Amino acid sequence: MVGQGLAGTLIAHFLLEAGQAVHLIDDNYPRAATKVxxxxxxxxxxxxxxxxxxxxxxxxxxxxxxxxxxxxLNIQIYHPRPVLRALFNNREVNDWQARAFDPAYQAYMVPGDEVNIGRYAEHTVPAFDYGELREGAQVEIGTLAEHYRQWLINAGLLTEAAFDFSQLQLLDQGVEYRGIRARVVVFCEGAKSKANPYFSYLPYEGNKGEALITSIPEAGFERILKHRIFVVPLADGRYWIGSTSNNFHTDDLPSEKSRQYLTEKLDELLRLPYRTEEHRAAIRPTIKDRRPLLGTHPEHPQLVIFNGLGTKGASLGPYWAQHLADVLTRGVPIDPGVDIGRFGLNPSK
Ligand SMILES: Cc1cc2nc3c(=O)[nH]c(=O)nc-3n(C[C@H](O)[C@H](O)[C@H](O)COP(=O)(O)OP(=O)(O)OC[C@H]3O[C@@H](n4cnc5c(N)ncnc54)[C@H](O)[C@@H]3O)c2cc1C
Incomplete structure (x- = not known):
């Protein structure tokens, strides 16, 4: 497998569970989306x-x-957290309430008269109103990938390197790469997949996102707040503040413009002192039709891709990684909604 962000971590997990042998090659890139x-x-x-x-x-x-x-891995990375959504005018409140009456939404939407915004009332500038969602969560996917990486290294299952395509040999049955023989290679390269010579034809978009890690020691917020920006509790009085969204980027570096934007939004919202500790940036692996990308290459069945987790990897990743593992190990037919076959070999056609 190539790439050990969230996608590579999850597919490795399910393939190992299915009794398969795996080996991962990953360059430990500091601005991988999973780390940001x-x-x-x-x-x-x-x-x-x-x-x-x-x-x-x-x-x-x-x-x-x-x-x-x-x-x-003996870690804690899955934190169930309701999501508070700031509403800014009557129309938004009416639309939210209309949704809350829909039976298909009742598992998620807290009735309006039960919403209590807790410490956000005291420490933030109030919005017009708020809605609240159940079943939300924050998953420390960066911590997960880091610990899984260490586990793979200890088991001798990960090589830290950039994958060298010139060393990949396509055999009649499977592949060989620097002495490793395998039935398939699964490419989980995130936004770098654009440079993959076999899969570069797929309609990647790539969306740059930036976020700040701040310390707000007096806040004590426990829920996720979606205001103009997200405020997401981390450990030890720190919060993830983000993010920006840019489809027209020329690099993946933190920019002064985004730092200013996020700082302004936080200043407008927060009534507490805070300190910015880090500024992170990465490219989200988004696809034109906003759906994951799974499946085998149309001409080389030994080449497989798992990508397109886009802006929602934490929720999409486990379900679709399990599905791809089932496709590869149990012959389950691939779901056409995510199959790369939906783009043919030339997506411009
Ligand atoms: C600012 C920001 C905020 C986000 N917030 C959320 C959120 O709140 N919820 C959510 O669900 N999602 C969020 N996302 C999206 C989420 O990060 C992605 O969906 C997910 O992490 C993608 O994982 P991935 O493994 O496909 O890609 P990546 O994390 O990019 O991992 C790919 C890995 O493969 C390596 N690699 C690639 N090519 C090669 C090669 N040729 N050789 C060796 N190694 C290679 C890369 O260096 C990297 O380590 C956010 C993204 C950003 C940028």
Missing amino acids: AAGIINPVTGRRYVKSWRIDDLIPKAQQTYRELEQK
Whole structure:
């Protein structure tokens, strides 16, 4: 497998569970999306307050998988956290309430008269109103990948290096790479997949995101707040503040413009002193149709891809990694909604 961000971690986990042998090659790139993300699982999103795609299936699988990995690695990375959503005018409140009456949303939306914004009332400038979502969570996906990496290294299953495509030999059955023979290579390269000579034809977009890690020692916030920006509790009085979204980037470095934007939004919101400790940036592996990318290369069945986790890797990752493992090991037919076959060999056609 190539790449050990969230996608590579999860597919390795499920393939090992299925009794397969794996070896991972990863360059430990410091600005991988998995290392920068907040890991929010948010069941109802967007301006129209719609359920995230397939969320009813994704959340139970995410909970189960992250709990399994917590046990395996002896870490705590899955934190159930309600999401408070600031509403800014009457129209937003009406739209939110209309959704809350829809039976398909009742598992997620807290009735309006039960919403209590707790310490946010005291320590932030009030919005017009608030909605609250159950079943939200924050998953420390960066910590997960870091610990899983160490576990793989200890088991002799990870090589830290950039993958050298000139060393990849396609055999009649499988592949060979620097003395390693395998039935398939699974590419989990995140935004760097654009440079993969076999899969560069897929319609990647790539969305740059930046976030600040701040210390707000007096806040004591426990829920995720979605105001103009997200405020996400981390450990020890620290908070993830983000993020920006830019499809027209020329690099993946932290920028002064985004730092200023996030700082302004936080200054407008917060009534407490804070200190910015870190500024992070990365490219999200987004795809034009906003769906994951799974499947085998149309001409080389020994080359497989798991990508396109986009802005929602924490929720999408476990369900689709399990699915790909089932496709590879049990011959389960691939779900056409995520199959790269939906783009043909030339997506411009
Ligand atoms: C600012 C920001 C905020 C986000 N917030 C959230 C959030 O709240 N919730 C959520 O669900 N998602 C969030 N995301 C998205 C989430 O980070 C991604 O969906 C997910 O991490 C993608 O994981 P990945 O493994 O596909 O890619 P990556 O994390 O990029 O991992 C790919 C790995 O493969 C390595 N690699 C690639 N090519 C090669 C090669 N040729 N040789 C060796 N190694 C290689 C890379 O260096 C990297 O280590 C956010 C992203 C950003 C940037």
